[in-house]
Amino acid sequence: MQLSSNKSCAVRSREAGKVLLHHHSSSALLSVRNQLQQQQQHNNQHSSRVACRTSLADVGPSFSNGGNSNNPLELLRVTRDVQARARLMAEVMTDGRMSHYSEAYQPCPVEDFLSKELGVWSYNVMLFAVANPVLQAFNLESQVRPAVRSLKAANIDVTDIWFLITKHLEVLRDPIALQRWLDFLSLQELASRHMANFLLKAPDALFTSCTQAQALQVLGWLKALGVKQEYLFPRVLCPCPAILLQDIPSQLQPIVAHLTSLGLEPQHVMRMTCVHPELLLISVESQLQPLVSYLEGLGCSTCQVARLLQEVPQALGGRPPQALFGARVEALRELGVDGQELRQVTARSTLWLTMKGAPQEQIAHLQQDMGFTAEQARELVLACPAILSEKPLELQRKVDFLRATLNMELGDCLAHPTYLGASLMQVGRTAGVRACCALFHVVLVLYVEAGLFPASQ
Numbered sequence: 001m002q003l004s005s006n007k008s009c010a011v012r013s014r015e016a017g018k019v020l021l022h023h024h025s026s027s028a029l030l031s032v033r034n035q036l037q038q039q040q041q042h043n044n045q046h047s048s049r050v051a052c053r054t055s056l057a058d059v060g061p062s063f064s065n066g067g068n069s070n071n072p073l074e075l076l077r078v079t080r081d082v083q084a085r086a087r088l089m090a091e092v093m094t095d096g097r098m099s100h101y102s103e104a105y106q107p108c109p110v111e112d113f114l115s116k117e118l119g120v121w122s123y124n125v126m127l128f129a130v131a132n133p134v135l136q137a138f139n140l141e142s143q144v145r146p147a148v149r150s151l152k153a154a155n156i157d158v159t160d161i162w163f164l165i166t167k168h169l170e171v172l173r174d175p176i177a178l179q180r181w182l183d184f185l186s187l188q189e190l191a192s193r194h195m196a197n198f199l200l201k202a203p204d205a206l207f208t209s210c211t212q213a214q215a216l217q218v219l220g221w222l223k224a225l226g227v228k229q230e231y232l233f234p235r236v237l238c239p240c241p242a243i244l245l246q247d248i249p250s251q252l253q254p255i256v257a258h259l260t261s262l263g264l265e266p267q268h269v270m271r272m273t274c275v276h277p278e279l280l281l282i283s284v285e286s287q288l289q290p291l292v293s294y295l296e297g298l299g300c301s302t303c304q305v306a307r308l309l310q311e312v313p314q315a316l317g318g319r320p321p322q323a324l325f326g327a328r329v330e331a332l333r334e335l336g337v338d339g340q341e342l343r344q345v346t347a348r349s350t351l352w353l354t355m356k357g358a359p360q361e362q363i364a365h366l367q368q369d370m371g372f373t374a375e376q377a378r379e380l381v382l383a384c385p386a387i388l389s390e391k392p393l394e395l396q397r398k399v400d401f402l403r404a405t406l407n408m409e410l411g412d413c414l415a416h417p418t419y420l421g422a423s424l425m426q427v428g429r430t431a432g433v434r435a436c437c438a439l440f441h442v443v444l445v446l447y448v449e450a451g452l453f454p455a456s457q
Helices: 002-023 025-056 072-076 082-095 098-104 109-118 122-131 133-137 140-153 158-167 175-187 192-201 204-208 212-225 229-237 241-245 248-261 266-275 277-281 284-297 302-311 321-335 339-348 360-369 374-383 385-389 392-406 410-415 424-449
Strands: none
Touching: 072 082, 072 098, 072 122, 082 098, 109 122, 109 133, 109 140, 109 158, 122 133, 140 158, 140 175, 158 192, 175 192, 175 204, 175 212, 192 229, 192 241, 204 241, 212 229, 212 241, 212 248, 212 266, 229 241, 229 266, 229 277, 241 277, 248 266, 248 277, 248 284, 266 277, 266 302, 284 302, 284 321, 321 339, 321 360, 321 374, 339 374, 339 385, 360 374, 360 385, 360 392, 374 385, 374 410, 392 410
């Protein structure tokens, strides 16, 4: 019974197929033609891939580790040519066979050692090796193994060691120099996590051209500057180990001398160094002096320059002054503030040069949210530059308070712009005094009208 049913279903299917082929013969032929074209394109792509592999077979180290040269992932780990890597990456991604290639992937001895020694998943090691072909240039026995063992002997966690290798692979280049610096850091009683941070930021020149005698001289100079031992590495040298490469007489001392010539005390320079240690890497001639000249050109006095650098030592970075403050200055110029007025504004307040969002946010709030015209906003800024350092929310709170307490309108704010630049407590105190004066005046008028107080008195 079941067999006959299956036969009848098969007969009906064949008949339906014939009818469908009869009515759609043209579309069927077109579909077959498209399939043939796609198959031809696939064959052409396969031929180009084979040619690509053949041309890249001699790139980088040989596949003596049991690897398969037909695996594009294994080709990627030894290929440094950008165009060749792009072709191989396109092959991996377009084939959709990433899982197949990764399962067939044969790690080299260095990858196998890192995976087993550090307890890292082999897939992650493979991805790192594929992204960094330079890893194949390291020798396992003379470089990788002794370097990793030295890091582990320094009690650095294996997770931190793997992170260090992925971010600073050159730390494995010279195991002897690495051991020398690990011993140096151990003598400074540095914790293992601080050692890892130090090595993470250490430039290659530190291992090749810096002696420990030079490093000890820089340490002594920093201590003489006032940097405490507990801040020496965690806040200064771990974030910026390149300081140890600086020459004291020709590089470090001129920076401190120029800053103290602005009125800063040595303890101020010490605090600035702890906040922004890159301060000790700048050039006096090409960075510090142009920044001071630029700020003075904006109207800052020497005292204001010193205070600004003390509050924001990050300004002493690699960016030129125009990139740091140019957008802020341009915002005031678009408002109609000329050069002379700009110097007057800066001479009264420099907070708008350092406050986040200033002065663009304040100017936009005055015009768009509070309803002042560009000319009125300009008059407010010139009359009270402290407005440029107020947060827009604080400006709005002050205006709402003045409207509710003193019945002031926007025009009254133009007559009393200092209200917008003062703190809300000062505004409230001033409003209270004015309210008391107004109440006293009303009481006095009532007394005079009642004859209780002679008008002549």
